[in-house]
Amino acid sequence: MRFTETSLPGVLVIEPDVFKDDRGFFMETFHQRKYGDAGIDRIFVQDNYSHSKRCTLRGLHYQLINAQAKLVYVITGEIFDVAVDIRQGSPTFGQWAGTVLSAENKRQIFVPEGFAHGFCVLSETADVIYKCSDLYAPGDEYGISWADQTIGIDWPIEAPVVSNKDTQNPSLSGVPKGLLPVYKRT
Numbered sequence: 001m002r003f004t005e006t007s008l009p010g011v012l013v014i015e016p017d018v019f020k021d022d023r024g025f026f027m028e029t030f031h032q033r034k035y036g037d038a039g040i041d042r043i044f045v046q047d048n049y050s051h052s053k054r055c056t057l058r059g060l061h062y063q064l065i066n067a068q069a070k071l072v073y074v075i076t077g078e079i080f081d082v083a084v085d086i087r088q089g090s091p092t093f094g095q096w097a098g099t100v101l102s103a104e105n106k107r108q109i110f111v112p113e114g115f116a117h118g119f120c121v122l123s124e125t126a127d128v129i130y131k132c133s134d135l136y137a138p139g140d141e142y143g144i145s146w147a148d149q150t151i152g153i154d155w156p157i158e159a160p161v162v163s164n165k166d167t168q169n170p171s172l173s174g175v176p177k178g179l180l181p182v183y184k185r186t
């Protein structure tokens with residue numbers, strides 16, 4: 001199993017060991033000790049499943065009080081997954097990292113608390129699973145515009161299909177300071 005740090009400290013791409021034979025394959029999608037040894041020491045309390053069509057773009061989402069770390073992977077199809085550092089005072093504030101996750105490459109991405117998260121679908125459909133370190137709290141749901149020019153995410157699709165709710169998300173500079181997480185030096 002390989003854990004690779006992205007350009008954003010704490011955001012990791014994970015390449016699990018996959019054991020293939022003539023019957024198919026086997027892999028661990030999570031192993032508390034192995035992930036903990038790599039710095040992913042969260043207790044995951046909720047699993048989510050998303051099914052989306054080609055060019056669907058979901059995000060960029062975050063929770064503030066019930067902040068969620070996420071471990072994301074794809075079981076069918078292919079997505080471009082993105083994390084954006086939105087922690088006030090962070091040396092990488094407003095920067096993003098992205099990676100392709102697919103059923104084929106079996107990669108995962110770990111997105112810590114304090115980052116906005118989103119993805120777009122590159123295949124005909126995609127089934128995405130993500131583990132969360134806190135429960136979803138509807139009154140604590142926030143978003144950043146997926147098209148924020150200052151962040152400048154290079155989404156690999158044209159004409160994304162976005163929910164009405166996500167089209168209303170402000171740019172990062174338009175979010176009141178009290179609604180952004182604060183960077184904590186470790």
